[in-house]
Amino acid sequence: MRASRLLSLLLLLQAHGRLTAAELADRLEVSVRTVYRDVEALHAAGIPLYGEAGHAGGYRLVDGWRTRLTGLTAEEADRLLFAGLPGPAAELGYQSVVATLQLKLRAALPPPLADRADRLQQRFHLDTPGWYSDGDPSPYLAAAAEAVWREHRIRVRYRSWTGEVTRVLEPYGLVLKGGRWYVVAARPDRAEPATYRVNQILDLTPLDEPFNRPEFDLPAWWRAHVVAFRAGLHRDEATIRLSPRGRERLREVASDAVVAAVDASAGPPDAAGWVQAVVPIESLTHAHGDLLRLGAEVEVLSPATLRARLAETATALAALYHPPPADDARRAGPAADR
Numbered sequence: 001m002r003a004s005r006l007l008s009l010l011l012l013l014q015a016h017g018r019l020t021a022a023e024l025a026d027r028l029e030v031s032v033r034t035v036y037r038d039v040e041a042l043h044a045a046g047i048p049l050y051g052e053a054g055h056a057g058g059y060r061l062v063d064g065w066r067t068r069l070t071g072l073t074a075e076e077a078d079r080l081l082f083a084g085l086p087g088p089a090a091e092l093g094y095q096s097v098v099a100t101l102q103l104k105l106r107a108a109l110p111p112p113l114a115d116r117a118d119r120l121q122q123r124f125h126l127d128t129p130g131w132y133s134d135g136d137p138s139p140y141l142a143a144a145a146e147a148v149w150r151e152h153r154i155r156v157r158y159r160s161w162t163g164e165v166t167r168v169l170e171p172y173g174l175v176l177k178g179g180r181w182y183v184v185a186a187r188p189d190r191a192e193p194a195t196y197r198v199n200q201i202l203d204l205t206p207l208d209e210p211f212n213r214p215e216f217d218l219p220a221w222w223r224a225h226v227v228a229f230r231a232g233l234h235r236d237e238a239t240i241r242l243s244p245r246g247r248e249r250l251r252e253v254a255s256d257a258v259v260a261a262v263d264a265s266a267g268p269p270d271a272a273g274w275v276q277a278v279v280p281i282e283s284l285t286h287a288h289g290d291l292l293r294l295g296a297e298v299e300v301l302s303p304a305t306l307r308a309r310l311a312e313t314a315t316a317l318a319a320l321y322h323p324p325p326a327d328d329a330r331r332a333g334p335a336a337d338r
Contacts, residue, residue: 262279
């Protein structure tokens with residue numbers, strides 16, 4: 001463990017030129033006192049490392065000296081896929097391993113290519129969660145990843161759409177989609193794998209039961225799963241009228257399939273600019289929630305059940321907000337007079 005940390009310290013100085021003890025401690029996730037001890041150990045080993053006092057001081061290596069101890073460990077080689085994905089790597093519990101891996105990869109590059117890698121890192125950043133979510137944290141993500149890697153079964157208590165269930169799963173892989181983690185797993189009594197959202201796992205117990213993972217192409221299976229999911233998502237349709245503002249807003253709140261359907265089916269605009277179109281819907285409940293986001297910029301013509309449900313919601317909202325409470329009216333009165 002300490003040998004790995006000493007190498008990381010060397011690689012950090014090689015990559016950054018000069019770092020203070022506090023900066024090294026922060027990057028290595030140790031105390032400043034530990035950094036002092038590590039620096040002394042490197043001095044004793046003959047590493048040309050020295051410190052500079054003052055506000056702009058810190059530790060640095062003698063100019064031109066570079067370590068060649070950049071070989072990857074088996075664990076680092078296993079995590080190579082995550083070298084450019086520090087966020088997901090941290091969620092899986094691989095943060096320290098990937099940080100060391102990145103240092104070794106950079107140290108192995110000649111200076112011109114290392115500089116290009118630094119510029120690339122400062123110009124491109126991958127942030128997988130959506131705007132209105134911080135991701136999909138789960139206390140069982142690391143355990144699920146370990147089971148995937150070891151090919152061992154797990155017992156999970158899971159919150160499904162029908163309620164809580166307990167399952168024994170054979171996890172084939174993990175997928176990060178839109179900031180959300182999914183485990184693709186089969187059940188011992190079923191050959192066809194399914195997806196389970198990791199954030200909905202309420203409890204996970206690793207089992208000392210290895211399973212024989214079949215030849216399974218996770219990326220290909222996931223692509224086919226997404227296609228099938230989208231094909232079965234919209235099972236009905238609705239006829240709507242959209243205002244110009246509603247049509248513009250639709251591109252922000254609706255799926256690509258809905259937007260494409262409006263573009264393909266919209267008739268000529270009327271005198272006020274409204275168009276009539278046919279859009280696919282998943283269910284009355286989903287359509288009700290989605291169309292409410294457009295407010296008065298959309299009118300449902302059919303099906304009648306969806307139109308009636310939206311009318312009931314609009315009536316309830318009108319009753320809730322009009323007339324204003326008496327206290328608000330009294331406070332607004334003098335201000336209006338002025």
